[in-house]
Amino acid sequence: MSISVEIGDLTQVEADAIVNAANSTLLGGGGVDGAIHAAAGPRLLEACRRLRNTTHRGGLDVGDAVATPAFDLPASWVIHTVGPNLHRGQDDPALLASCFARSLDVAAELDARSVAFPAVSAGAYGWPVPDVARIAVTTCRGWLAEHPDGSPQEVRFVVVDERIRDAFEDAIGMA
Template sequence: MNTAPDDSQVPSAPGPRLVLVRGDITEQQVDAVVNAANSSLLGGGGVDGAIHRRGGPEVLAACRELRASRYGRGLPTGRAVATTAGRLPARWVIHTVGPRYAQDDDRSALLASCYRESLRVADELGARTVAFPAVSAGIYGWPMADAARIAVATVRATPTAVEEVRFVLFDDRAYEAFAAQLP
């Protein structure tokens, strides 16, 4: 599977360069990898499970510490928090909890908040390169085209010192949905 950035690099001024990557987010050599976490922070399926498996016990231990201190009831939807990346090739994992899609309830502001809050945390860490998955577009059921629209628009509109945002997309359908959002 190709995990190197391809020709879908879009310089955006001001703001980070947007890059699309077809591949595995756990293989990205970046400052911070964003985890599409569940509120428990203790691992799960999809991206969350992959990050916890590859990151190893250090990521889980850091998440347990967060649960024992600041987030006893779990991380709220739309918020973000950082931990070590453990055995991942990144320095940090930024965990964010995306909303579940509901056709009769517009939760797009919460989804946008995941990207804004993750960039805020990245800035606090001093991260210059950040890899995002398609938050909420997996098991949480968000339609991929709409998830891509919200992700790209939010990253473009959010002031940040991050220099490069990679959208790491696992399959062709996700990649094409994000590519459609770039000029």
């Protein structure tokens, strides 16, 4: 079991699954969500529309996760999760922790051995990076400890800059 952090482009990561910091519509957006949709190609949007027309008619709830194939990405799966939006008063750390735990639950259902996460809710959703890093690392470390023989075995945080990387490195060292 391993947890690591690196600066990089999540759309270029070779992992069994990458996690999309999606919005509740599942139909694409800005930031990580927009980049993943653009890199995965139009079939990702079609798959998300199918989810909206079947199992997630009202959209995906904050803190929940669901998977689609990754299509043109190097990963096999995209796990979509909706982080809490601090600007909308969604300030419960349990909702943010749920994003990471539910994503790992979905990864386990897919038998994904490796999962790459962005800093969910740290961008446009306004959560302080140190809080996101602490909650993410603590949640993932706890999940991995509860599932020592299962999948996934590798969690990577793929972030966009040194400031975010440093916060995750601090959280990894402290947790």
